[in-house]
Amino acid sequence: MKLASVMQMISQWRLKLKLSPNNFFLLLCVVVGLVAGLAAVALKRATEGLEYLLQVYERSGNWVLLVSPVIGILLATTYVWIFRKGKLGRGISNVVENIDTKGGYMEKDKMYSHMITSSFTVGLGGSMGLEAPIVVTGAAFGSNIASLFKLTDEERVLLLACGASAGISAIFGAPIAGVLFSIEVLLKKFSTVHFVPLLIASAVASVISQLLYHGGQIFYIFTQGWDIKALPFYLILSIITGFYSLYVLKSITYSANLLEGIKNPYKKALIGGIALGAMVFLLPPLYGEGYHTVQMLLNSDYTRLFDSSLLFNFHNSKYVLLLVTVAILLLKIFATQLTLSAGGNGGFFAPSLFMGSVIGFFYVYSVNYFNIGKIIGIEKLNEPNFIAVAMAGLMSGVMHTPLTAIFLIAEATGGYTLLVPLMIVSSFSYLLTKYFHPQSIYQKH
Secondary structure (H helix, E strand, O other), rough: OOOHHHHHHHHHHHHHOOOOOOHHHHHHHHHHHHHHHHHHHHHHEEEEEEEHHHOOOOOOOOOHHHHHHHHHHHHHHHHHHHHHHOOOOOOHHHHHHHHHHHHOOOHHHHHOHHHHHHHHHHHHHOOOEOOHHHHHHHHHHHHHHHOOOOOOOHHHHHHHHHHHHHHHHHHHHHHHHHHHHHHHHHHOOOOHHHHHHHHHHHHHHHHHHHOOOOOOOOOOOOOOOOOHHHHHHHHHHHHHHHHHHHHHHHEEEEEOOOOOOOOOOHHHHHHHHHHHOOOOEEEEEEEEOOOOHHHHHOOOOOHHHHOOOHHHHHOOHHHHHHHHHHHHHHHHHHHHHHHHHHHHOOOOHHHHHHHHHHHHHHHHHHHHOOHHHHHOOOOOOOHHHHHHHHHHHHHHHHHOOOOHHHHHHHHOOOOHHHHHHHHHHHHHHHHHHHHOOOOOOHHHH
16 A cells, blocks of 8 residues: 555544544654554564573673674674665764754654664674664654654654653653653753653553563562661762763763774774674673673672673682672773774663663672671661662763653662662762763763
8 A cells, every 4th residue: 555545544534533633643642652662672572582592691601702792793884884875873862963953854764774783783792772772763753753744843853752752661661761861861841742742652662561571670679668877878879970970971082983093894893893792701791781780780699790701610709709890890881882883783871771780789799798887887788779779870970861860760670669869869970970071971972
């Protein structure tokens, strides 16, 4: 059936039901939420299938990790240069630019190209996340559906934001965080006129995710709330995540041009992929999104940091554990930037959460190991609590999105009892980072 015939059928159906322009727009929000939710589920399934195929999380050294990132980046590069002539427009910053300069218009290929390239990149070991690609995909669906029905630029931008919200909602099972992300990053203003369409699309995508994917939240945390006596340690954590956010943002500046001198894209992919493969082989938690590691930390199963590692025989050594953690914190952002510079596709959303969980673990594990809590009468800090809160703190600092960070972690972990420490750590981390580094990670790119 031709597009013109479909459009005529929809127009007749709309007149028969006597749908007002406002109600028709809300119906389009449902459609956008549906397709963005399906896209998110498909992308997660494809990526996890590749990880399962490679047996990434076996208990001893996995030599496949040396070569799989090279293959992933080469496949992504090949697709971009054959089908897109080297132009893909990576990242959420590209969506922001489309809103600012093109009235929210996005190319049709973005409805699928980012899914293809990011599944190759992340599924085979690229040290990035899937959230930015699914935000771009959902936004492209919203933009093109708006163009199909000849909506205004303002309506197109709003439907684009609905697609982005739906993508975040489906990936994390966090519909409120999806809405707040679009308000903080894409729309940059709050209005009830915007809020209802975003809620509808985000809720629909969350339902699709629960039906077809993980059944709800992406992480699980076991907590009975937080101890008011631990407040000083949460305040210290906010400062640590703030300064580490600065390290991340500064490191991006220094590493952004790692492979700029290599002009041939395939040579760049090969050299960058080999370097990344070596890093992932030595430190397997750097593989992909890192959410498997995050959940292991939340479960207090710290020895899993040694999965697939040559250091597996030292998994019972607390000192080696801390050294591995420091190495991960120092190198993760370089692995992420190397993935992008080499020609891979992904986003900084997942790396931010991953780094937050690792620095939260390092902090709370050190405090408990050296019995520092006894100074104020605390026998032991709740480790999963501090890991979850640190994730919000780092995301808030790096992305400058405190509201999204608070509700994302509350929804994605089920840790609603941690709302107060989440608010404290996220806000202080944001303020500290914003003071020293006014640009967020999206503005830098």
